[in-house]
Amino acid sequence: MTAVYINSAACISVQDTLNENFFENLQPAGAGQVLKAIEPVYKEFIPPAMIRRMSKTVKMSSVASSYALKEAGVENPDAIIVGTGMGCSQDSEKFLKNVLDNNEEFLTPTYFIQSTHNTVAGQIALGLQCHAYNFTYVNSSSSLEFSMLDAKLQVTDGEAEHVLVGSTDEQTERTMGLYELNKTIKKQEDLPVDYLSSTTNGVVWGEGASFFVLSKEKKDSSYARLKDIKITNRLDLEETQSFIEDFLAENNLTFNEVDAVILGFSGDAESDVYYTKAMDRFTDSVLLYYKHLSGEFNTASGFSTFMACRILKKQEIPEVMRINEVKKEGVKNILLYNHLGGNDHSLALLERV
Missing domain, CATH: 3.40.47.10 (Thiolase/Chalcone synthase)
Structure with missing residues (x-):
């Protein structure tokens, strides 16, 4: 079977993972219930007029995918595959709020159009003018794994040489509030968390975007x-x-x-x-x-x-x-x-x- 190599890896996360020296500066996240990603200066990568229309997950993914493609030396991939659990939930919440605030009348379609889960993969393709295979997997915590599996099959079957694969999820205020109510997120009194021997239920919620280029070609710079x-x-x-x-x-x-x-x-x-x-x-x-x-x-x-x-x-x-x-x-x-x-x-x- 054809070997599949990970030729680049880029990540935006709670850690400063876009910094080349982040490995030496990893710090356990604080005692909060929700952790925010460290975001780059988006105007260095995305035109200001576009930034205003992008949700956080689209912006994070655009930058992380740009880093991944640049590191792999790939200008236009043969496929773009993205995994996400919640999709563009910020725009989903904005659209639903508009529905309620306007009594279901005179709604602008923008938030609805941008709220679909495949917005991320579509926006990356638009930015690259890439007309190749474009797919989004929404499978909860195995969304990235399904994306990787698809990419692996694309490469081994000879359908693609270089595949951009990514995963992304963002936080939204309303959803985090609901997660607190249904006890998905830990109670304040259960913090800080003992991750290895916890006696309480619930988690500390994070966010981020990670992108990789999978190829059949092994390079000196390949990761794995x-x-x-x-x-x-x-x-x-x-x-x-x-x-x-x-x-x-x-x-x-x-x-x-x-x-x-x-x-x-x-x-x-x-x-x-x-x-x-x-x-x-x-x-x-x-x-x-x-x-x-x-x-x-x-x-x-x-x-x-x-x-x-x-x-x-x-x-x-x-x-x-x-x-x-x-x-x-x-x-x-x-x-x-x-x-x-x-x-x-x-x-x-x-x-x-």
């Missing part, structure tokens, strides 16, 4: 080889280890042969038990976590994929991500395991090039 992805919507707790074991076996690996595992501990006691269950078998692996750096959101796995790419390329592991004290002379492969609230479990295997 995307070996495989596996996704399941539902998983019983007792099936966790066999789910991972079967995936590793399909890739001729055992638990002991995985150099590093990045787990999506979110501080939600009810659903983090899946990660605890998974950890038990990785006795010889470097165990890492990341949502204390990014916050939880539908496409938080974009941040972990970005970090995995950096770890494989730099052969360095940030101390702030470590769960255990296992040391490795080199990191050849990394397994990423993520879910959201116990649903939509995904595994991704990246290999050093």
Whole structure:
């Protein structure tokens, strides 16, 4: 089967991930219930007249995708694939507010047109004048993984040479208020969060955009080889280890042969038990976590994929991500395991090039 390589990785997140030296400056996010992304100066990348009409997720994605394409040396990709859980929720909320405020009359269509989930992929294509395959996946916490899987198939089937793949999600005031009411977001009195041994339910919510260029061509600057992805919507707790074991076996690996595992501990006691269950078998692996750096959101796995790419390329592991004290002379492969609230479990295997 044709190998698929990740030739660039760009991320806008709660951390200053557009800064080349961010690796040394990673800081656990504060004690707030909601974490805001560190945004770039958009006017350096987007014409001011366009900025006013763009929601936050479109702006973040436009910049992150620009970084990814530039790093990969690709002017126009053969496909654009974006994964998002919430889409352009800012414009959705604005449209619904207009509906209520105007008694469903005399509505301008702009917010409605820009509220669709595929707005991000469409805006990127418009900016690039790219008429190639353009697709958006909306599959909760596995949206990026479905996008990566599609891109991998595009490359291996010879349909595309360079695919721009991304994930993005933004926060909105109304939705965050609803998340507080239904206890998705942690109560103020449960902060700060003990991510690895939390006894309370709920999460700290984040946001961000991560973009990658996947290609069949390996470069000296390539980050990693995307070996495989596996996704399941539902998983019983007792099936966790066999789910991972079967995936590793399909890739001729055992638990002991995985150099590093990045787990999506979110501080939600009810659903983090899946990660605890998974950890038990990785006795010889470097165990890492990341949502204390990014916050939880539908496409938080974009941040972990970005970090995995950096770890494989730099052969360095940030101390702030470590769960255990296992040391490795080199990191050849990394397994990423993520879910959201116990649903939509995904595994991704990246290999050093």
